[in-house]
Amino acid sequence: xxxxxxxxxxxxxxxxxxxxxxxxxxxxxxxxxxxxxxxxxxxxxxxxxxxxxxxxxxxxxxxxxxxxxxxxxxxxxxxxxxxxxxxxxxxxxxxxxxxxxxxxxxxxxxxxxxxxxxxxxxxxxxxxxxxxxxxxxxxxxxxxxxxxxxxxxxxxxxxxxxxxxxxxxxxxxxxxxxxxxxxxxxxxxxxxxxxxxxxxxxxxxxxxxxxxxxxxxxxxxxxxxxxxxxxxxxxxxxxx
Amino acid sequence: xxxxxxxxxxxxxxxxxxxxxxxxxxxxxxxxxxxxxxxxxxxxxxxxxxxxxxxxxxxxxxxxxxxxxxxxxxxxxxxxxxxxxxxxxxxxxxxxxxxxxxxxxxxxxxxxxxxxxxxxxxxxxxxxxxxxxxxxxxxxxxxxxxxxxxxxxxxxxxxxxxxxxxxxxxxxxxxxxxxxxxxxxxxxxxxxxxxxxxxxxxxxxxxxxxxxxxxxxxxxxxxxxxxxxxxxxxxxxxxxxxxxxxxxxxxxxxxxxxxxxxxxxxxxxxxxxxxxxxxxxxxxxxxxxxxxxxxxxxxxxxxxxxxxxxxxxxxxxxxxxxxxxxxxxxxxxxxxxxxxxxxxxxxxxxxxxxxxxxxxxxxxxxxxxxxxxxxxxxxxxxxxxxxx
Ligand SMILES: Nc1ncnc2c1ncn2[C@@H]1O[C@H](COP(=O)(O)OP(=O)(O)OP(=O)(O)O)[C@@H](O)[C@H]1O
Ligand SMILES: [Mg+2]
Numbered sequence: 001x002x003x004x005x006x007x008x009x010x011x012x013x014x015x016x017x018x019x020x021x022x023x024x025x026x027x028x029x030x031x032x033x034x035x036x037x038x039x040x041x042x043x044x045x046x047x048x049x050x051x052x053x054x055x056x057x058x059x060x061x062x063x064x065x066x067x068x069x070x071x072x073x074x075x076x077x078x079x080x081x082x083x084x085x086x087x088x089x090x091x092x093x094x095x096x097x098x099x100x101x102x103x104x105x106x107x108x109x110x111x112x113x114x115x116x117x118x119x120x121x122x123x124x125x126x127x128x129x130x131x132x133x134x135x136x137x138x139x140x141x142x143x144x145x146x147x148x149x150x151x152x153x154x155x156x157x158x159x160x161x162x163x164x165x166x167x168x169x170x171x172x173x174x175x176x177x178x179x180x181x182x183x184x185x186x187x188x189x190x191x192x193x194x195x196x197x198x199x200x201x202x203x204x205x206x207x208x209x210x211x212x213x214x215x216x217x218x219x220x221x222x223x224x225x226x227x228x229x230x231x232x233x234x235x236x237x238x239x240x
Numbered sequence: 241x242x243x244x245x246x247x248x249x250x251x252x253x254x255x256x257x258x259x260x261x262x263x264x265x266x267x268x269x270x271x272x273x274x275x276x277x278x279x280x281x282x283x284x285x286x287x288x289x290x291x292x293x294x295x296x297x298x299x300x301x302x303x304x305x306x307x308x309x310x311x312x313x314x315x316x317x318x319x320x321x322x323x324x325x326x327x328x329x330x331x332x333x334x335x336x337x338x339x340x341x342x343x344x345x346x347x348x349x350x351x352x353x354x355x356x357x358x359x360x361x362x363x364x365x366x367x368x369x370x371x372x373x374x375x376x377x378x379x380x381x382x383x384x385x386x387x388x389x390x391x392x393x394x395x396x397x398x399x400x401x402x403x404x405x406x407x408x409x410x411x412x413x414x415x416x417x418x419x420x421x422x423x424x425x426x427x428x429x430x431x432x433x434x435x436x437x438x439x440x441x442x443x444x445x446x447x448x449x450x451x452x453x454x455x456x457x458x459x460x461x462x463x464x465x466x467x468x469x470x471x472x473x474x475x476x477x478x479x480x481x482x483x484x485x486x487x488x489x490x491x492x493x494x495x496x497x498x499x500x501x502x503x504x505x506x507x508x509x510x511x512x513x514x515x516x517x518x519x520x521x522x523x524x525x526x527x528x529x530x531x532x533x534x535x536x537x538x539x540x541x542x543x544x545x546x547x548x549x550x551x552x553x554x555x556x557x558x559x560x561x562x563x564x565x566x567x568x569x570x571x572x573x574x575x576x577x578x579x580x581x582x583x584x585x586x587x588x589x590x591x592x593x594x595x596x597x598x599x600x601x602x603x604x605x606x607x608x609x610x611x612x613x614x615x616x617x618x619x620x621x622x623x624x625x626x627x628x
Binding site: 067119122 | 241243245527528533534535536539620621
């Protein structure tokens with residue numbers, strides 16, 4: 001189903017982008033990557049961000065997740081004006097509000113599944129037993145409690161990504177960002193991971209922004225939006 | 241998982257690299273600790289705190305020239321002088337020429353006052369001293385020398401002379417303990433044994449050791465004694481004990497400069513090796529560092545973690561190096577201690593340990609800081625894109 005309105009459903013916005021621009025400079029030459037992005041994403045949304053290679057999807061996702069800064073415009077995410085936060089405040093903000101899921105899982109090879117999931121909790125300063133409870137909860141959710149002591153090299157790609165998902169949700173963030181989360185997986189594992197991400201949205205109410213090339217993956221999201229040469233397409237596809 | 245576990249596991253990422261770097265640190269710290277301790281030991285010879293009141297009077301033309309024992313009377317008359325003791329290096333050995341140790345013919349009455357500190361006189365009784373003084377063929381030996389040769393009080397020690405053509409048989413009358421091990425590898429016997437056994441030594445001695453009443457008197461006394469005997473048949477050279485010992489140490493050449501040069505070279509080499517290793521290790525973790533920061537680790541926290549890794553690495557290396565040096569020092573004392581008296585005092589002193597540890601830690605911080613700092617300055621988005 002397609003709609004002409006730029007509407008991602010009701011509810012309070014958790015992400016508000018106002019006239020966001022991002023450029024790089026190469027030898028005095030400005031290379032615009034994103035221009036005039038206005039976007040409101042309501043709490044509980046599950047958005048697939050699509051577009052051709054080089055259109056700026058990753059750049060936009062990184063801005064929303066607070067690991068990059070815009071060169072123009074402002075953005076409010078999880079009730080914080082990100083432009084107002086300094087680097088350390090932004091780090092603390094990410095720890096509390098954002099979970100990251102990467103294409104290459106990015107688990108720490110010298111830590112086992114349990115320890116990988118525990119990592120973000122070291123920053124939030126949770127006590128030992130609280131950390132253990134939360135790590136076990138997160139691993140239960142991704143159905144990997146039996147692999148807790150396995151190191152990444154002792155896990156399949158699908159299992160690694162599930163550990164990474166557990167790590168992303170262990171701090172109980174409001175927002176999950178995923179950049180091509182199934183890009184490195186075969187069809188069966190991709191389906192499993194997408195099903196899991198979907199459950200995080202429907203059952204736990206996480207707001208999810210997922211960058212993907214894959215139309216099948218995009219179909220798992222509630223809405224699809226498109227970037228084209230750094231500009232947001234006004235068309236929104238509504239899946240459900 | 242605790243922070244320390246995280247740091248430890250990160251270090252164990254490449255066991256071979258970690259082992260190599262710890263190994264080179266151990267070796268470097270060991271080398272520096274041993275060399276610096278050698279220097280400290282040598283310096284201690286010329287900086288004996290017991291000797292602030294002591295002077296040595298000898299012939300101006302060198303140690304092989306003798307002075308008349310009649311000089312003792314003049315020296316004793318000087319108001320600054322508390323005690324005078326004739327002392328001659330005998331240079332004998334026991335059983336085997338390689339079994340070398342310091343032995344002297346000395347004035348049996350004043351020797352205990354001159355070397356009060358070395359003999360630990362509080363530990364020996366008047367009766368024991370009397371025993372020695374009464375027996376013209378008696379001798380006194382330090383405890384470690386006695387232990388080494390299995391000597392007890394009452395044993396007879398035959399000495400074979402190398403400089404003088406006599407082989408005195410001496411009965412041990414006293415075994416003393418010294419605060420400093422090197423002072424226990426010494427044997428003294430009555431001066432008369434030398435004078436009566438060697439006709440050319442009659443009325444002569446290689447040196448007189450003086451104890452002054454106050455250290456302040458020393459410069460004035462030196463000047464007066466040497467002036468008194470100037471232009472006589474036996475001119476004197478009077479100097480402090482430390483100055484006297486310095487002459488021996490100087491025979492070894494400028495060891496201080498050599499040791500400091502080697503130390504500097506080792507420090508620079510290990511700094512380069514450690515810096516290069518840490519830089520490689522951190523570069524390999526570019527993506528991981530970006531992931532840590534995305535998860536909410538601040539740049540400062542990541543920097544601290546990396547520095548802690550570097551410090552732990554050199555801490556372990558430095559500790560093992562110092563430990564090894566201490567074991568080696570025991571070996572040096574046991575093997576060379578009696579041949580060269582100052583080696584009996586060879587030890588890795590707390591100051592050297594401290595300096596080595598501080599130096600190693602400084603190297604760790606310096607070698608880690610530069611690559612770690614630039615890694616945490618890098619934009620997170622760039623780190624996530626990097627392959628690795
Ligand atoms: N550090 C940089 N310096 C210069 N240009 C950059 C930099 N990072 C990204 N770009 C440019 O920005 C544009 C958008 O990059 P981005 O990674 O957001 O694209 P993408 O939509 O995620 O593409 P893909 O689907 O291939 O991942 C690209 O043209 C890229 O060359
Ligand atoms: Mg991308």
